[in-house]
Amino acid sequence: MIEKIMIKKFRALKNLEIGLGENLTAIAGQNGTAKSTILGMIAQPFEITGKKEKDYLTEEDLKKSLITSKSFNTKFKDIFKLSPVHDSHGESRGKEDHYHYELYFNKEDEIIYENPLQVKGNPRDVPPYLRLVAGKTRDAGHGNIPYPVIYLGLSRIYPIGESQKLENKDDNLTTEEEEFYKEKYKNILLLTDENLEKTEMVEKEKVTTLAVSTTTYDWRSISAGQDNIGKIIASILEFKRLSEKSNYKGGILLIDEIESTLYPRAQEKLIEFLNQQASKLNLQVIFTTHSLEILERMIIDKKYSNSKVNFLTKKYGPLVVEKTNSIEELRNNLLVLPTGSEKKIPKINVYFEDQEAEEMLKNIIKTKSILQYCNFLVLELGAPQISAIATKINELKNGIIVFDGDCKISKEKGTIKKNMKKHNFYLYLIGDKSPENMYLDYLDSCSSSHDIWKKTLRSYGRQNYLDNAPLKTKRNRENVKKWYKEDKKYFGTDMNRLxxxxxxxxxxxxxxxERFKKDFVDKLKKCYNETYGMIFLK
Known part of the structure; x- marks a missing residue:
């Protein structure tokens, strides 16, 4: 498994270190930052055909594992587009290290004869103008490492609708593989109402792909995004077949511009799928991307802890890898915004009976990266009135409603529950009282010697409380709210100390x-997904 690539000199690249994750690796940056070149550099030192003595998989094993790919090797001309001026002998004549990089592996293996593996380029005067050679020497058994690699370039998304020559034939999938394909295809694209019928191999002008027909349209009508997903899943199935061979050691899947033709949520579902399969198949998936959705998910979501993001930038002059875990910095770079610029984040409306409830929620959900997705709105209505209109007004129907804790035991609880039956996003605050009454009941129970008066509320003693708080016999809604409004300044921001x-x-x-936090965040994520077709990942 590759741990990192050290680029000493390769075209405009100089002294760069690219770390690779165990599962996923994203190589990101603006256009012209050599992302695709780096992808090709990783692919080149590997070759397995099953014909050489050092190959641990047989030619038959490799052939039987292929579905849409031609082989488990990459062709130099399919990745690098070279210049007769800058990539031939002309510029690099006599410069031994003009093309020189090294691959570092995180564990020794019999197929790894050299660690780090040196790769150097020999410029030529004829196409393809450059030949990359792996290994310090040309000793027997050296050269390219026998390891299966699939490279998916942009030709994979050549639109079926624009192809002049199309030919379909039956695929060679097993029933289990076809079910796997359909399940993952629907899950990534969120095709809830599609009835997938038959998968077919399609030969289009540029590549072979795996397409699917439904009950309402056939493979000729699929979008470029659907075609893209089909090709990627087919590649995973090829590695899945290889993994069943006794000598399988793992592999590398390289994808250029992984998000091409996919809408944001499908992009996130795709890397979730690839992350799972990478772990199962001992597979390193390395891709280039401009997608903020993909980068945000990989940086923030803990499930991608075995993955890495490399962000290439020319912001400081020479090309460098920016070491940052800040999605804001990456966003500003890709959008060419000054440091500190903020992108307006779409929000979900969260409704409360009153201000006291809003302030209690802020004490429960303290994480700013969650709260930033919320737009808090106080209705100044009772729970029965809110529940009566909750599914009749779009703003309320498409938001989250937070009721006070006393609704769980109030005499109207049956009515509220019935009214909210068709509302997916509501919940109750903690406790079985309204926030202000919870605070009053607690302070009532604190004797004069309680630490709260000595330590927590130094400027507000029990005498102040007895003087200002409404008597228990006169604690109607109006008096309680008046006390809360006038005295809350003594109890910290939003009553947080109390x-x-x-x-x-x-x-x-x-x-x-803890249960409320989990429930609230789950509902916020689902509501966000339904409203905006994407999920926040803070």
């Missing part, structure tokens, strides 16, 4: 808070 003190003394509330 809220923390209560939770420190009540383990049941702590457990309830």
């Amino acid at each position: 809220y923390k003190t209560i939770l420190n003394e009540d383990k049941n509330l702590v457990e309830e808070e």
Whole structure:
């Protein structure tokens, strides 16, 4: 497995280190930052045909594993487009290290005869103007390493609709493979209503692809995005077949501009699929991308902890790899915005009965990277009134409604539950009281010697509380809210000091808070996905 590539000199690239993840590796950056060149450099030192003594897979094993690919090797001319002026003897004559890079492997293997593996280029005066040679010497058994590689270039997305010559034939998939293909195809593209019928091999002008027909249209009508997904899944199936061979050691799948022709959510579903398969098949998936959705997911989501993002930039002059975990910095670079510029983030409306409920939620969900996706709105209505209109007004129907905790035991709880039956995104705050009454009941229970008066509320003693708080017998909605509004300045931002003190003394509330957090974030993600077709990943 490749750990990193060190580029000493290759065209405009000089002294660059590209780290590779165990599962996924993203190579990102603006156009003209040599992303595709690096992809090709990784592919070139590997070759397996099954015809050489050092090949650990037989020619028959390799052939039987192919579906749409021609081989498990890459062709130099399919990746590099070279210049007779800059890539021939002309510029590089006499410069031994004009093309020189090294691959580092994270573990020794009998097929790895040299670590790091040196790769150098021999310029020529005739096409393809350059030959890359692996290994320090030309000793027997050296040269390219016998390891299966599939390279998917942009020719894979040549539109079926624009092809002048098309030919289809039956694929050689097993029933299990066809079911795998259909399941993953539908899952990535979120085709909930499509009934997939038959998969077919399609020969188009540039490449062979794996397409599928449905009950309403056949493979000739599929979009470029559907075609793209079909080709990628077919490549995974090829490695899946290889993995069943006893001598299989792993492989490399390289994809240029992985997000091409795919909408944002499908991009995220695709890398989720590839991450799972990479882990199962001992496969390194390395791709180039401009997709902010893909980069954000890989940087923030913990499931991609075995993956890496390399961001190439010319912002400082010479091309460098920017070492950052900030999606904001990458976004600003790709959008050519000044550092510190903020992109307007789409938000989900979150509705509350009153301000007290909004402030309690901010104490529960303290993470700014979650809260930034929320637009808080106070309705100043009771729970029964809100529930009565929750599914009749689009703004409420498409948002999240947070009821006070007392709704769980109120006499109207049956009515609220019935009204909210068709609303997917509502929940109750912790406890079984409204926030303001929870605070009052707790302070009532604190004696004069309680630490809260000495440590937490130094400027607000029990006497102040008794003087300002409404009597228990007169705690109507109006009096309680008046106390909250006038005295909350003594209890920290949004009553946070009092809220923390209560939770420190009540383990049941702590457990309830954890359940609420998970429930709220789950609902926010689902609501965000339904509304905007994408998911936030903070």
